[in-house]
Amino acid sequence: MGGEQIVEVEDLVVEYGRGRNVVRAVDGVSFSVARGECVGFIGANGAGKSSTIKTMMGFLFPAAGSVTVFGEKAGTTDSRRRMGYLPEVALYYPFMKARELLELYGGLAGLSRAALRQRIPTLLAELGLEGRGESLLKNFSKGMQQRLGIAQAIIADPELLVFDELSSGLDPLGRFDLRQVLLEIKQRGRTIFFSSHELSEVESLCDRVVIVDRGRVVKQAPMAEMMGPLTEFEVLFRMADGAAPPPEVAALQPDRDGESLRVVTRDAAVFAGALEALAAAGARIISTSNRSRSLEEYFINLVRPAGNASATESPAQR
Amino acid sequence: MRQHLLIARTVLIEAVRRREIYVVVLLSVALVAGVMSIHFFALEGLTKFYREVTLQVMSMAAAITTVVLASRQLPREFDNRTIHPLLAKPVGRSTFLVGKLLGVMAAAAFCFALLLAVYVAGSYWLGTGIPWALFAQYFYLQMIMMLILATLGFALSLRFNLDAAITLGIVFYFTSAIIMSASVMIYKETGNVGRVLMVAMNYLLPQLTLFDLSEKTIHADAWGPLPLSVMAQLTVYGAAYAALYLGVAYLMFRRRPL
Numbered sequence: 001m002g003g004e005q006i007v008e009v010e011d012l013v014v015e016y017g018r019g020r021n022v023v024r025a026v027d028g029v030s031f032s033v034a035r036g037e038c039v040g041f042i043g044a045n046g047a048g049k050s051s052t053i054k055t056m057m058g059f060l061f062p063a064a065g066s067v068t069v070f071g072e073k074a075g076t077t078d079s080r081r082r083m084g085y086l087p088e089v090a091l092y093y094p095f096m097k098a099r100e101l102l103e104l105y106g107g108l109a110g111l112s113r114a115a116l117r118q119r120i121p122t123l124l125a126e127l128g129l130e131g132r133g134e135s136l137l138k139n140f141s142k143g144m145q146q147r148l149g150i151a152q153a154i155i156a157d158p159e160l161l162v163f164d165e166l167s168s169g170l171d172p173l174g175r176f177d178l179r180q181v182l183l184e185i186k187q188r189g190r191t192i193f194f195s196s197h198e199l200s201e202v203e204s205l206c207d208r209v210v211i212v213d214r215g216r217v218v219k220q221a222p223m224a225e226m227m228g229p230l231t232e233f234e235v236l237f238r239m240a241d242g243a244a245p246p247p248e249v250a251a252l253q254p255d256r257d258g259e260s261l262r263v264v265t266r267d268a269a270v271f272a273g274a275l276e277a278l279a280a281a282g283a284r285i286i287s288t289s290n291r292s293r294s295l296e297e298y299f300i301n302l303v304r305p306a307g308n309a310s311a312t313e314s315p316a317q318r
Numbered sequence: 319m320r321q322h323l324l325i326a327r328t329v330l331i332e333a334v335r336r337r338e339i340y341v342v343v344l345l346s347v348a349l350v351a352g353v354m355s356i357h358f359f360a361l362e363g364l365t366k367f368y369r370e371v372t373l374q375v376m377s378m379a380a381a382i383t384t385v386v387l388a389s390r391q392l393p394r395e396f397d398n399r400t401i402h403p404l405l406a407k408p409v410g411r412s413t414f415l416v417g418k419l420l421g422v423m424a425a426a427a428f429c430f431a432l433l434l435a436v437y438v439a440g441s442y443w444l445g446t447g448i449p450w451a452l453f454a455q456y457f458y459l460q461m462i463m464m465l466i467l468a469t470l471g472f473a474l475s476l477r478f479n480l481d482a483a484i485t486l487g488i489v490f491y492f493t494s495a496i497i498m499s500a501s502v503m504i505y506k507e508t509g510n511v512g513r514v515l516m517v518a519m520n521y522l523l524p525q526l527t528l529f530d531l532s533e534k535t536i537h538a539d540a541w542g543p544l545p546l547s548v549m550a551q552l553t554v555y556g557a558a559y560a561a562l563y564l565g566v567a568y569l570m571f572r573r574r575p576l
Contacts (some may be wrong), residue, residue, distance in 0.1 A: 059576040085406035108407035
C-alpha cells in the first residue's frame with residue numbers, strides 16, 4: 001500500500017432517506033487506493049459498494065466522513081478530470097449512434113475532435129465493436145452496451161478507472177476481452193478500482209481486496225496475503241488392521257471417510273511430518289492433495305452469518 | 319462552452335430523431351391546410367384568418383413541444399441513469415443544466431423553423447404577403463417565451479414528477495392570461511393577506527401575453543414593428559424570469575443525490 005494514495009476514504013457514512021426513514025448504507029468505511037494499484041471492492045448486495053463508489057464520483061454526498069480523489073474533495077470537476085467511470089447500470093441514449101456517444105463522452109473529457117477521430121475506431125475494435133460505430137444504440141444488446149460503457153470510461157485514458165460491477169451483462173467472451181483490456185491498462189501503470197460479484201475476476205486482476213459487509217469494511221489486504229493462509233494440504237489414508245493413527249496424525253484430529261481417514265492442515269511442515277509418520281506406521285496412503293481455496297470461499301466464510309457458516313468450511317477451518 | 323454544446327447536441331439529436339416534433343408539425347400542417355381550404359372569406363379576411371390560425375398553432379405547437387421536452391430532460395436522465403456516465407466526466411452540474419437548456423432551445427427553434435416553413439409556404443400559396451419585420455419580432459419574442467417555459471419545466475420537473483411537471487407547464491401556458499387578469503380582480507376584492515399573495519404571484523409568474531405579438535402580426539397593415547427599446551425591455555423581463563427559474567432549478571439540482 002505504499003506510494004501516493006490517490007483515493008482516500010475516511011470514516012465514510014452514507015445515508016438515504018430523511019428523519020425516521022433514514023437508512024444507513026455505508027457505516028464508517030475507510031480505505032485508500034495507491035497509484036498503480038488494482039483494487040477489488042467486494043461485498044454482498046446491499047453491502048454499500050455502489051453507495052461508496054457513487055460518493056467517490058460525487059453522485060451522493062457523505063453524511064459523515066470524507067472522500068478525496070487526487071487530493072481533491074470527491075465530486076469536484078477537478079477530481080473527475082483524471083477518472084473514468086463505468087456505472088453499475090446505465091442505459092445509453094438509444095437514439096444516438098455508438099460513434100456519437102463516444103464523441104460526446106470523449107469531448108466532455110476534453111479530447112479534441114482530431115483525437116476522437118483517431119481514438120474511436122481503435123477503441124471500438126479493442127472492445128469487439130468494430131464496424132458498429134454507425135449503429136443506433138437502441139439496436140445494441142445488453143452486452144454490447146456494457147462494452148460501449150467500458151469504451152466511454154477509458155476513452156480519455158484516465159489515470160484512475162472506477163468500475164461499479166465490472167463485467168455485468170458480459171458473456172464469457174466479453175469478460176475475456178475486458179480482462180485483456182484491463183491487464184493492458186494495468187501494465188501501463190493506471191490505477192483500477194472496481195466492484196464485482198465475479199470473484200474469480202477479482203482474483204485474477206487485483207493486487208488488493210477490500211471486503212465490505214453491511215456498510216462496514218470487514219477485511220482489506222493484499223491478494224497474496226489474503227489467499228496465502230488458505231492453502232490446504234490433505235491426506236486420505238487407511239491404517240493397517242484398524243490400528244490407531246500415529247500421534248503426529250492423531251493431533252490433527254482425522255475425520256472418518258468410510259473406511260478411510262482424512263486429515264487437513266494448512267502447515268506444510270506439519271503435513272510433511274504427518275506423511276512421514278503415516279509411512280513409518282505402515283498406513284496405506286490413498287491420496288494426497290493441496291489446494292488454494294478461492295476468494296469466493298474466503299469471502300463467503302467471512303461475511304456469512306455465524307449460524308450458516310458450515311457449508312463451505314473445511315475441517316481445517318473449524 | 320464546448321461541453322455545453324456537446325450536451326445541447328444530444329438533446330437536439332433526440333428531438334430530431336424522435337418523431338414527436340414531426341407529429342406536432344404534421345398536425346399543424348393539417349390544421350393550416352384546413353384553413354386554406356376555406357374560400358368563403360374575401361382575400362383580406364382570409365389573410366387575417368390564415369395568419370391568426372397559423373400563428374396560434376405555431377405558438378401552441380412550439381410551446382407544448384418545449385414544455386414536454388424540457389420537463390422530461392432531467393427525470394429521464396435520472397430514471398435511465400444516463401446522467402451517471404455524463405457527470406462522471408469533468409462536467410459541473412451547472413454546465414449540465416445550461417447545456418440541456420441550450421439543447422431544448424435549439425429543439426424549440428427547430429420545431430418553430432418547421433412551422434415557419436409551413437406558414438411561409440401557405441402564405442405564398444394563398445398569395446398573401448408576409449410582414450417580415452413584425453414576424454421576426456413575433457418569432458424572437460416567442461423564443462423568449464419558450465426560454466421561460468423551458469426553465470420553468472426544469473424547475474417543475476425537479477420538484478414534481480414528470481407528468482405533473484408537463485401538466486403544470488402546459489396549464490400555465492394556456493392560463494397565464496386568465497391567471498393574471500383574475501389576480502387583478504382578486505387583488506381589488508381581497509384583504510391584506512390576499513393582496514400580498516397576489517403581488518407575490520404577480521412577481522413569481524411572468525405575463526406570457528407580453529410575448530405574444532400575434533395580434534399585431536395579424537393586423538400588420540395597422541401596426542408597425544415594436545421599437546427596439548420595447549424589445550430590449552421585454553428581453554430583460556423574459557431573461558430575468560428565465561434566470562430565476564433556472565436558478566431555482568440549479569439550487570434543487572446542485573446537491574441532489576443521483
